[in-house]
Amino acid sequence: xxxxxxxxxxxxxxxxxxxxxxxxxxxxxxxxxxxxxxxxxxxxxxxxxxxxxxxxxxxxxxxxxxxxxxxxxxxxxxxxxxxxxxxxxxxxxxxxxxxxxxxxxxxxxxxxxxxxxxxxxxxxxxxxxxxxxxxxxxxxxxxxxxxxxxxxxxxxxxxxxxxxxxxxxxxxxxxxxxxxxxxxxxxxxxxxxxxxxxxxxxxxxxxxxxxxxxxxxxxxxxxxxxxxxxxxxxxxxxxxxxxxxxxxxxxxxxxxxxxxxxxxxxxxxxxxxxxxxxxxxxxxxxxxxxxxxxxxxxxxxxxxxxxxxxxxxxxxxxxxxxxxxxxxxxxxxxxxxxxxxxxxxxxxxxxxxxxxxxxxxxxxxxxxxxxxxxxxxxxxxxxxxxxxxxxxxxxxxxxxxxxxxxxxxxxxxxxxxxxxxxxxxxxxxxxxxxxxxxxxxxxxxxxxxxxxxxxxxxxxxxxxxxxxxxxxxxxxxxxxxxxxxxxxxxxxxxxxxxxxxxxxxxxxxxxxxxxxxxxxxxxxxxxxxxxxxxxxxxxxxxxxxxxxxxxxxxxxxxxxxxxxxxxxxxxxxxxxxxxxxxxxxxxxxxxxxxxxxxxxxxxxxxxxxxxxxxxxxxxxxxxxxxxxxxxxxxxxxxxxxxxxxxxxxxxxxxxxxxxxxxxxxxxxxxxxxxxxxxxxxxxxxxxxxxxxxxxxxxxxxxxxxxxxxxxxxxxxxxxxxxxxxxxxxxxxxxxxxxxxxxxxxxxxxxxxxxxxxxxxxxxxxxxxxxxxxxxxxxxxxxxxxxxxxxxxxxxxxxxxxxxxxxxxxxxxxxxxxxxxxxxxxxxxxxxxx
Ligand SMILES: *[C@@H]1O[C@H](CO)[C@@H](O)[C@H](O)[C@H]1NC(C)=O
Ligand SMILES: *[C@@H]1O[C@H](CO)[C@@H](O)[C@H](O)[C@H]1NC(C)=O
Ligand SMILES: *[C@@H]1O[C@H](CO)[C@@H](O)[C@H](O)[C@H]1NC(C)=O
Ligand SMILES: *[C@@H]1O[C@H](CO)[C@@H](O)[C@H](O)[C@H]1NC(C)=O
Ligand SMILES: *[C@@H]1O[C@H](CO)[C@@H](O)[C@H](O)[C@H]1NC(C)=O
Ligand SMILES: *[C@@H]1O[C@H](CO)[C@@H](O)[C@H](O)[C@H]1NC(C)=O
Ligand SMILES: *[C@@H]1O[C@H](CO)[C@@H](O)[C@H](O)[C@H]1NC(C)=O
Ligand SMILES: *[C@@H]1O[C@H](CO)[C@@H](O)[C@H](O)[C@H]1NC(C)=O
Ligand SMILES: *[C@@H]1O[C@H](CO)[C@@H](O)[C@H](O)[C@H]1NC(C)=O
Ligand SMILES: *[C@@H]1O[C@H](CO)[C@@H](O)[C@H](O)[C@H]1NC(C)=O
Ligand SMILES: *[C@@H]1O[C@H](CO)[C@@H](O)[C@H](O)[C@H]1NC(C)=O
Ligand SMILES: *[C@@H]1O[C@H](CO)[C@@H](O)[C@H](O)[C@H]1NC(C)=O
Numbered sequence: 138x139x140x141x142x143x144x145x146x147x148x149x150x151x152x153x154x155x156x157x158x159x160x161x162x163x164x165x166x167x168x169x170x171x172x173x174x175x176x177x178x179x180x181x182x183x184x185x186x187x188x189x190x191x192x193x194x195x196x197x198x199x200x201x202x203x204x205x206x207x208x209x210x211x212x213x214x215x216x217x218x219x220x221x222x223x224x225x226x227x228x229x230x231x232x233x234x235x236x237x238x239x240x241x242x243x244x245x246x247x248x249x250x251x252x253x254x255x256x257x258x259x260x261x262x263x264x265x266x267x268x269x270x271x272x273x274x275x276x277x278x279x280x281x282x283x284x285x286x287x288x289x290x291x292x293x294x295x296x297x298x299x300x301x302x303x304x305x306x307x308x309x310x311x312x313x314x315x316x317x318x319x320x321x322x323x324x325x326x327x328x329x330x331x332x333x334x335x336x337x338x339x340x341x342x343x344x345x346x347x348x349x350x351x352x353x354x355x356x357x358x359x360x361x362x363x364x365x366x367x368x369x370x371x372x373x374x375x376x377x378x379x380x381x382x383x384x385x386x387x388x389x390x391x392x393x394x395x396x397x398x399x400x401x402x403x404x405x406x407x408x409x410x411x412x413x414x415x416x417x418x419x420x421x422x423x424x425x426x427x428x429x430x431x432x433x434x435x436x437x438x439x440x441x442x443x444x445x446x447x448x449x450x451x452x453x454x455x456x457x458x459x460x461x462x463x464x465x466x467x468x469x470x471x472x473x474x475x476x477x478x479x480x481x482x483x484x485x486x487x488x489x490x491x492x493x494x495x496x497x498x499x500x501x502x503x504x505x506x507x508x509x510x511x512x513x514x515x516x517x518x519x520x521x522x523x524x525x526x527x528x529x530x531x532x533x534x535x536x537x538x539x540x541x542x543x544x545x546x547x548x549x550x551x552x553x554x555x556x557x558x559x560x561x562x563x564x565x566x567x568x569x570x571x572x573x574x575x576x577x578x579x580x581x582x583x584x585x586x587x588x589x590x591x592x593x594x595x596x597x598x599x600x601x602x603x604x605x606x607x608x609x610x611x612x613x614x615x616x617x618x619x620x621x622x623x624x625x626x627x628x629x630x631x632x633x634x635x636x637x638x639x640x641x642x643x644x645x646x647x648x649x650x651x652x653x654x655x656x657x658x659x660x661x662x663x664x665x666x667x668x669x670x671x672x673x674x675x676x677x678x679x680x681x682x683x684x685x686x687x688x689x690x691x692x693x694x695x696x697x698x699x700x701x702x703x704x705x706x707x708x709x710x711x712x713x714x715x716x717x718x719x720x721x722x723x724x725x726x727x728x729x730x731x732x733x734x735x736x737x738x739x740x741x742x743x744x745x746x747x748x749x750x751x752x753x754x755x756x757x758x759x760x761x762x763x764x765x766x767x768x769x770x771x772x773x774x775x776x777x778x779x780x781x782x783x784x785x786x787x788x789x790x791x792x793x794x795x796x797x798x799x800x801x802x803x804x805x806x807x808x809x810x811x812x813x814x815x816x817x818x819x820x821x822x823x824x825x826x827x828x829x830x831x832x833x834x835x836x837x838x839x840x841x842x843x844x845x846x847x848x849x850x851x852x853x854x855x856x857x858x859x860x861x862x863x864x865x866x867x868x869x870x871x872x873x874x875x876x877x878x879x880x881x882x883x884x885x886x887x888x889x890x891x892x893x894x895x896x897x898x899x900x901x902x903x904x905x906x907x908x909x910x911x912x913x914x915x916x917x918x919x920x921x922x923x924x925x926x927x928x929x930x931x932x933x934x935x936x937x938x939x940x941x942x943x944x945x946x947x948x949x950x951x952x953x954x955x956x957x958x959x960x961x962x963x964x965x966x967x968x969x970x
Pocket of ligand 5: 330332334463
């Protein structure tokens with residue numbers, strides 16, 4: 138927890154008088170968020186401060202006048218793991234447990250098969266104490282203090298999402314100040330620049346570093362590396378991972394001086410005087426190394442001292458020392474634009490240059506809506522993904538933004554909805570930011586997860602993870618005691634494989650698939666092949682997962698719909714990917730094919746017309762649980778959406794319409810995402826995406842707009858809960874854009890490469906968006922698509938085949954009709970409407 142006393146001590150300093158117009162430098166596209174007050178204290182970090190990031194580093198700026206407080210993050214800075222406890226083993230059982238647990242697993246399975254209602258109370262034997270699981274840790278605060286006093290006027294701060302730069306301008310005394318902060322991906326550095334915009338000189342400026350507001354982190358050493366560079370060295374915990382930050386100051390102006398002064402023991406400040414402008418650039422790193430996350434390295438995750446690599450980024454001869462500030466800014470904007478600007482969304486938004494974003498957000502109402510704010514939140518999601526996904530590690534529960542030494546749920550990698558949701562829109566909106574996610578699986582999940590497969594499941598092929606992962610290969614069932622209802626989720630690896638398959642499907646990057654995608658898919662499938670067992674309860678000749686429960690939801694039972702649907706989709710991906718994988722292991726392929734036919738598909742209609750969450754019909758009509766686990770096949774999966782009786786062959790011969798009707802009943806009964814268990818944003822945007830999948834525009838928009846009204850802070854961060862001290866959790870920031878898109882364009886996956894891709898244009902268009910357009914979305918099969926609409930009707934539709942490598946049948950649907958069917962071809966460019 139952040140100390141509120143310190144927050145108060147730093148204080149706001151001076152009174153602010155507000156303006157009522159966006160600043161003149163605000164993007165003319167309207168693509169920015171702006172405020173007429175600085176961010177409040179530390180306790181409002183999640184509500185008011187504005188994020189910048191490049192994936193390696195992140196920062197939150199509160200945009201104050203006299204003293205700017207910039208909260209720092211380094212992506213791999215974690216407490217726990219082998220850095221804190223040398224015996225840390227990923228929360229796993231040990232080799233000598235294997236035989237006993239294998240026996241116990243048999244006992245558990247028999248108990249479930251034989252129990253009158255097909256459930257048992259717990260699987261405590263399988264869990265393991267979390268041990269030194271650790272948490273993502275904030276990297277302290279940079280304090281930039283101007284020697285100015287007195288009242289401010291004309292204050293405005295904003296985030297320019299066309300440029301990925303945070304800016305603040307104000308007048309104090311007779312001086313007009315202009316400060317900007319950004320984190321650039323090409324240089325792996327963050328930069329904060331300040332100058333004056335009238336003829337006044339820049340007053341004296343002091344840069345210092347502090348962890349006073351971050352209790353629990355050992356006090357680091359701050360020293361003068363040279364006269365313009367602060368060097369900060371410390372550890373995340375004690376003992377713990379080492380980190381270093383180098384922060385270098387440059388000042389312009391003929392009389393400018395930059396001096397670093399030791400301030401007592403282990404402390405230092407940099408003073409800038411007589412300058413016309415000043416900027417500080419910082420880089421940071423740790424001695425964490427994902428490449429050392431395997432048995433050969435003793436799972437040490439220990440890398441080199443970060444100092445040399447930081448010097449290589451910021452030292453003499455680097456772009457950071459030789460480039461002029463405006464060149465660094467320009468290269469940052471060019472890099473960001475290249476990633477973000479090819480895709481374009483328009484939902485008929487009208488930029489409002491006279492209402493600050495917090496007021497727009499406060500005025501926002503469910504169903505009434507505001508296309509401008511919705512559009513901003515969509516763009517903000519893409520902005521946050523560029524700022525958090527492009528490091529060596531993927532975006533975590535808070536992206537990469539976390540203020541404390543111990544953050545909610547460790548700001549870890551929860552892989553039973555949250556991390557998946559982080560990446561839902563990436564492929565469709567043409568953002569190649571996903572490979573760090575796959576590197577993370579390969580380097581930190583697979584090696585330790587192979588041990589988990591062996592010791593916990595007596596399975597010698599492939600690997601497994603459960604619901605919560607850190608960066609130290611935590612793959613066991615986390616928690617100890619009866620935590621299995623949360624932790625017993627060995628399908629997390631299979632769900633994450635949707636993303637691996639989708640990356641191939643959208644990009645057609647076969648070289649990547651052969652080297653990384655296929656080995657991931659195969660090793661996860663190998664595990665699940667061995668884990669499926671004959672159903673000795675229903676005796677229906679199917680293979681089931683047992684024990685299982687829905688993510689975070691009991692009972693502990695057999696044949697959970699979620700598990701069965703996810704594994705079925707995984708097996709389909711194996712069959713689809715095999716021909717281009719370069720793999721010749723046909724025995725493996727045949728085993729997948731055989732077991733895929735035999736396995737229960739997890740599609741069953743229950744006593745009150747619902748899609749059953751478990752193979753035993755135990756669903757309660759009043760269960761409004763936050764997760765929609767059994768509806769995974771509706772969205773983001775396709776086991777329900779594309780249900781095909783000829784392929785899925787349920788014993789009951791359900792028709793597609795019957796299954797969709799059952800899913801609809803389940804979705805209705807699951808409520809609107811405000812329930813006794815939780816009231817978070819992610820559950821609402823998931824519901825919104827499902828309603829869009831069902832083609833129900835009014836329910837879709839109700840849920841989407843409800844999430845915006847209820848779960849987003851003034852700075853548009855997604856909040857897990859309401860009220861004071863609300864927790865920031867980034868998933869809904871990423872789920873919102875995905876859900877919004879699902880109302881406009883859908884291209885559900887299919888079981889086989891011989892299946893036709895169905896593309897649904899404007900499947901759930903709300904009346905609030907009567908006109909708009911999408912440019913350069915990517916579709917499965919390597920297609921690109923652009924379309925526009927007016928008066929709620931499609932007005933143009935263009936399809937291109939830039940990345941098409943294999944010809945596929947594509948059907949385009951609009952308003953319930955197939956408007957065109959064609960065969961894709963490389964380089965095609967067809968105007969369909
Ligand atoms: C554990 O796996 C081995 C090798 O597959 C097998 O021989 C043994 O029967 C398994 N043990 C149990 C209790 O299932
Ligand atoms: C299953 O039956 C047991 C024993 O009667 C009972 O304790 C348990 O609550 C039941 N579980 C469910 C989900 O109905
Ligand atoms: C701040 O500025 C005032 C007036 O220009 C000057 O007298 C004072 O020494 C400065 N303080 C510091 C700490 O530089
Ligand atoms: C601002 O400028 C005016 C006119 O030159 C002067 O009277 C006043 O003292 C200045 N204010 C400050 C805070 O420097
Ligand atoms: C202040 O810095 C900004 C950002 O680099 C720049 O656009 C502006 O021209 C500068 N203003 C002056 C007066 O130098
Ligand atoms: C730092 O600057 C001060 C003042 O200009 C100077 O006396 C000192 O020698 C410099 N130190 C280094 C290490 O360059
Ligand atoms: C720099 O200092 C010199 C000597 O004090 C002075 O004459 C000159 O005006 C100053 N230049 C600026 C830009 O402040
Ligand atoms: C470091 O020095 C600065 C400036 O003197 C001071 O404000 C800060 O409290 C010091 N920090 C520590 C940890 O002593
Ligand atoms: C399934 O078969 C087992 C033995 O193989 C038997 O004990 C059980 O009663 C059967 N269950 C049903 C529902 O037929
Ligand atoms: C499902 O269809 C199969 C094949 O047509 C048929 O043999 C079977 O009886 C049907 N099952 C039900 C429950 O109608
Ligand atoms: C959401 O559901 C709760 C509980 O049923 C209900 O009280 C509330 O009115 C609903 N709100 C919206 C906006 O749907
Ligand atoms: C959308 O869902 C609601 C709630 O189930 C239902 O009342 C309405 O008829 C549905 N609309 C459409 C177009 O299916």
